[in-house]
Each structure stands twice: as structure tokens, then as C-alpha cells.
Amino acid sequence: MSHRPPSRSRFRPGGGIDQSAMEENRALLRAIDRRKILRGGLSLGALTLLTGCDVTRRDSVQSVLRAVSSWNDRAQALLFRPNHLAPTYSPDKVVKPPRFNAYYDVEDVTPVDGDTWKLELAGLIADKRPWTLRQIYELPEQEIIIRHICVEGWDYIGQWSGPNLRRFLERIGADLTARYVAFRCADNYYGSIDMASALHPQTLLATKYAGEPMADPFGFPLRLRTAVKLGFKNPKWITAMEVTNEWRGGYWEDRGFNWFSGI
Amino acid sequence: MTDTIAPSDVPAKARPPLRLHPLALRVMHWTNAVAMIVMILSGWAIYNDEVLFGWLHFPHWMTLGDGPEGALQWHFLAMWVLMANGLAYLVYGLATGRFRRMLLPIRLGEIVAEVRAALAFRLSHDDLTRYNAVQRVLYVAIILIGVLQVLSGLAIWKPVQFSELAVLFYDFQTARLVHFLCMAAIVAFLLVHVALALLVPRTLVAMVTGGPPLPREPAAAPAPAPANPVPMTADPMPTAADAASAGHEAELQPGQSERMQPKPEQSGQSERMEPKAGPPEEMKS
Numbered sequence: 001m002s003h004r005p006p007s008r009s010r011f012r013p014g015g016g017i018d019q020s021a022m023e024e025n026r027a028l029l030r031a032i033d034r035r036k037i038l039r040g041g042l043s044l045g046a047l048t049l050l051t052g053c054d055v056t057r058r059d060s061v062q063s064v065l066r067a068v069s070s071w072n073d074r075a076q077a078l079l080f081r082p083n084h085l086a087p088t089y090s091p092d093k094v095v096k097p098p099r100f101n102a103y104y105d106v107e108d109v110t111p112v113d114g115d116t117w118k119l120e121l122a123g124l125i126a127d128k129r130p131w132t133l134r135q136i137y138e139l140p141e142q143e144i145i146i147r148h149i150c151v152e153g154w155d156y157i158g159q160w161s162g163p164n165l166r167r168f169l170e171r172i173g174a175d176l177t178a179r180y181v182a183f184r185c186a187d188n189y190y191g192s193i194d195m196a197s198a199l200h201p202q203t204l205l206a207t208k209y210a211g212e213p214m215a216d217p218f219g220f221p222l223r224l225r226t227a228v229k230l231g232f233k234n235p236k237w238i239t240a241m242e243v244t245n246e247w248r249g250g251y252w253e254d255r256g257f258n259w260f261s262g263i
Numbered sequence: 264m265t266d267t268i269a270p271s272d273v274p275a276k277a278r279p280p281l282r283l284h285p286l287a288l289r290v291m292h293w294t295n296a297v298a299m300i301v302m303i304l305s306g307w308a309i310y311n312d313e314v315l316f317g318w319l320h321f322p323h324w325m326t327l328g329d330g331p332e333g334a335l336q337w338h339f340l341a342m343w344v345l346m347a348n349g350l351a352y353l354v355y356g357l358a359t360g361r362f363r364r365m366l367l368p369i370r371l372g373e374i375v376a377e378v379r380a381a382l383a384f385r386l387s388h389d390d391l392t393r394y395n396a397v398q399r400v401l402y403v404a405i406i407l408i409g410v411l412q413v414l415s416g417l418a419i420w421k422p423v424q425f426s427e428l429a430v431l432f433y434d435f436q437t438a439r440l441v442h443f444l445c446m447a448a449i450v451a452f453l454l455v456h457v458a459l460a461l462l463v464p465r466t467l468v469a470m471v472t473g474g475p476p477l478p479r480e481p482a483a484a485p486a487p488a489p490a491n492p493v494p495m496t497a498d499p500m501p502t503a504a505d506a507a508s509a510g511h512e513a514e515l516q517p518g519q520s521e522r523m524q525p526k527p528e529q530s531g532q533s534e535r536m537e538p539k540a541g542p543p544e545e546m547k548s
Contacts, residue, residue: 065336072339079424086423087430147435149422152331153313155435228423256332258339263423 086227126173283474308334
């Protein structure tokens with residue numbers, strides 16, 4: 001291999017290559033076995049033949065797609081209109097009962113005992129005392145009749161009521177300048193939303209559906225219901241809420257669905 | 264842009280002749296092709312997750328993305344490419360006067376005559392630089408369908424943030440239906456478009472290399488409105504005025520072959536038309 005004279009490129013150092021690092025690591029360099037590298041390369045090549053696709057290329061495509069998805073989170077945050085209300089509907093359009101959705105079948109729902117249930121609070125909240133269901137019921141209620149849109153493509157109109165999340169966050173002394181409100185659920189589901197969506201006037205901690213206490217499959221005793229997110233961004237059977245600047249992701253989001261998922 | 268009218272005092276021989284498909288147009292065409300195919304294949308996977316028609320599921324091998332989450336990632340990546348490229352194309356077509364030059368006027372009589380000619384296999388496609396009436400209708404239609412596809416897509420993506428737009432599609436499922444039907448129209452167009460391009464392969468080559476140099480505008484146009492005076496079928500050898508009125512750039516034109524040999528006095532001309540020579544509707548800013 002012949003050495004070309006050093007070019008005049010601005011991106012190449014003028015004084016030639018510093019050989020001192022080579023000298024200092026001569027022992028390490030000797031230890032690198034060329035045959036091992038060749039053998040390893042052959043194994044990797046055989047592996048790609050077996051899987052029928054290029055492993056490294058597949059990973060880089062995945063990382064590009066995930067990077068664009070987080071870019072889309074920021075784009076959606078910019079598009080978000082904090083005071084723009086979602087369309088609402090008349091009570092005769094309400095579907096009863098609502099459509100069930102979870103990461104398991106409806107027969108596998110484990111009902112939550114409302115008497116022992118508590119809402120735990122964590123993170124950037126002044127008053128972190130847990131809330132009982134009785135205390136939640138005593139809060140002023142807001143009702144919204146809004147369209148539920150699932151990421152899969154189905155939708156229905158539902159009638160939800162419960163305390164407004166913004167007023168609840170104010171009541172417990174949450175830091176409203178924090179980035180996220182995160183939720184944990186009795187079924188180990190978890191999720192988080194941006195603060196702007198949490199403060200939207202049509203974001204509730206719902207306790208009732210169509211004027212009746214919410215049935216078990218739909219999140220009893222407490223679920224999130226926001227008019228500005230896809231269905232899976234509305235955790236059910238909530239047991240803990242955290243106000244935080246730390247990234248908390250979500251059950252479906254960590255599996256590749258877009259995190260912001262605003263509508 | 265390369266195809267705006269050059270000032271008449273620029274020496275014609277100083278620049279290479281304009282090609283049928285300017286570089287900017289070729290880049291937009293192939294960018295659109297890739298983005299559109301990604302949108303279609305990932306869209307089919309998204310559709311499969313909640314079908315509109317019980318009898319219609321797209322086979323897995325025809326779709327793009329591992330499951331709905333991967334398909335959505337592809338869809339929401341390619342949508343930016345498609346929208347930015349489509350917007351650039353619309354601005355380009357309007358700003359250069361290309362749409363008006365290439366796609367208008369659309370006359371019912373010509374369409375009927377050319378559909379008849381096509382059915383009788385008498386449709387002429389000697390001149391790559393002009394669209395016949397059927398092509399004009401199809402290209403205008405596919406541009407409008409593309410716009411409708413983007414709008415219905417935005418209505419599905421952001422029915423609350425863009426609620427003013429979404430209400431034009433009645434409700435969420437009807438917006439999905441419009442989005443689906445526009446997809447079907449685009450796929451149908453794509454199949455015909457590719458089939459015809461393969462039947463006249465020089466059109467495909469032209470969309471890669473730029474195609475032949477454009478014929479030169481004559482010194483004086485005979486009439487103020489020669490935008491499309493003679494139907495394509497009746498004019499296998501168009502006059503210079505026809506060629507000039509047809510513009511110099513085009514989408515892939517199935518059904519037409521390119522004229523490889525421009526007249527000798529036309530070669531080497533970088534200006535397609537003199538400002539004073541062109542008919543009024545071809546003038547552009």
C-alpha cells in the first residue's frame with residue numbers, strides 16, 4: 001500500500017499523523033488477531049444470510065425511524081393549540097357501554113377495589129398526600145362528550161366526567177412548568193403526557209361514564225380522559241401520578257408507538 | 264429556477280439548452296415516487312389494523328413496517344418528505360407557469376376525440392413535450408387528488424388541532440374513507456402511469472437524463488392564443504408554435520415518445536421563448 005502525500009484538505013491535520021499513540025499501544029495492537037477478525041466477520045456474514053436481512057442495516061433503519069418519531073413529538077407540540085377545544089357532541093350520540101381496549105382481553109381485567117384504592121402522588125408536587133376515592137368524588141366534576149380515537153383507526157363518542165386535571169394539579173400544588181405528567185396503573189400499564197396537554201381544558205381524571213360510576217373494564221375507579229390525545233394515551237385504573245421533568249415514556253410508546261400522539 | 268424566461272439580452276449560446284425535464288423537476292418526480300410508495304405500503308399496514316371493508320385485508324408481504332407501530336413510523340416519516348416535495352412541486356408549477364402551459368386548457372371535445380383515438384389505437388405520441396387532452400385531465404386530476412389525500416390525512420392525524428379542516432370530511436371514519444379512496448385512485452394512476460412509461464421506455468429514460476433539448480420558440484407567434492390549437496391526434500408533426508406552447512418540462516409522459524432530433528437551428532438555444540414572442544398565457548413572472 002502506497003502512501004499518498006498529505007493533502008491540503010482543511011479537514012486533515014497539516015503535520016502528518018502522530019505516531020506516539022501507536023508506540024504506546026504496541027502491545028495491544030499485537031494482541032489483535034487478524035484471523036479472529038476474519039472469522040468474526042464470516043460469522044456475522046453467515047448470520048445475515050440466515051436471517052435474510054442485514055442486521056446492522058435493520059438496526060440503523062430502526063434508529064432513524066425512532067429519531068423521526070421523537071422529532072414528530074416536537075412537531076406536534078408546536079402544532080398544539082392549548083386553548084383550542086375539541087368538538088363535543090350531544091348525549092344521544094354517546095355509545096353505551098364504551099369500547100374496551102387494553103393490552104389484554106376484557107376477560108383478563110382485574111377489578112380494582114375502590115374501598116382500598118388510593119391515588120399516590122410523586123415528583124414535583126407540594127402536597128403529596130395520597131387521595132382516597134371518597135376524596136376524589138368530593139371534587140367538582142366536569143363532563144365532556146368527546147370522540148375517542150384509537151391509534152388503530154376506530155372511534156366512538158363517549159361521555160366522561162370527573163375532576164378537571166388542571167384544577168387538580170393546581171390543588172395539589174404541582175409544578176405546572178414541569179415537562180411531563182406520568183401515570184402508573186393497577187395493571188402495570190404506564191404512560192406520560194406533556195404538561196400542555198395535561199393543562200388542556202378538556203383533560204379529566206374521569207370517574208364516571210354516561211353519568212354512572214365507570215365500570216371495571218373501562219378504568220374504575222380513576223382513568224385519564226383527554227380530548228387531545230389518542231386512546232392509548234389515556235391510562236386506566238390509575239394508582240399513581242407523578243409530575244416530573246424526567247422522561248417516563250409509556251407502555252405502547254416504548255414498543256414503538258409515537259409518544260406525543262396528539263389528535 | 265432553470266426554466267424562467269431569460270432576459271432577451273442574455274446570449275443564447277452561453278448556456279446549455281433546456282431539457283424537457285429540468286433537474287429540479289426530475290428530483291421532485293423521483294422523491295415523490297419514493298415517498299408515495301412508502302406512504303402507500305405503510306398505509307396498507309395501518310389500514311389492516313382496523314379495516315374499512317371486511318373483505319379487504321392487504322397481504323403482509325405487500326406492506327411496509329413491522330406491525331402498526333412500525334408502519335406508523337414509516338408513514339409519519341414519509342409524510343414530511345411527501346408534503347415538502349409536493350409543496351415545492353406546486354410552487355414550481357405555478358411560479359414557472361408550467362401548470363398553465365402544460366395542463367390547460369382542458370376542452371371536452373378534445374378529450375372525446377382522443378379517447379376515441381386511443382380506443383382505436385390511433386393516439387399519436389410523437390412529441391414528448393406536449394400533453395394530449397387525456398393526459399392533461401389525468402395529471403390535473405392526480406394533482407388535485409394528491410392535495411385531497413394530504414388534506415384528508417391531516418384531518419385523520421389532527422382531528423382536534425385541525426378541527427376546522429376535519430369537519431369538511433364530516434367525521435373521523437368518513438375522513439378515513441376519503442383517505443382510502445384517494446389512495447386507491449393514486450394506486451390506479453400509478454399502475455397506468457408505470458405501464459405506459461414501460462410501453463414507451465424513452466419517457467422513462469427522459470425522466471432520468473432530462474430528455475431531449477427543447478425546441479425553440481419561433482420569432483413571432485402566429486396567434487395570441489395558440490396554447491393548444493390542434494388536438495394531439497390530428498397533429499403528429501406539431502408546428503413550431505405548438506411545440507413552443509407545450510412548454511419544456513413534463514411529468515413522466517406515458518403514451519408519448521420523445522422527439523429525439525430537434526431541428527438544427529433549434530439546438531444550442533438556451534431560451535425557449537422570447538418574452539415578446541410567447542402568447543400571453545405563457546408569460547410568467
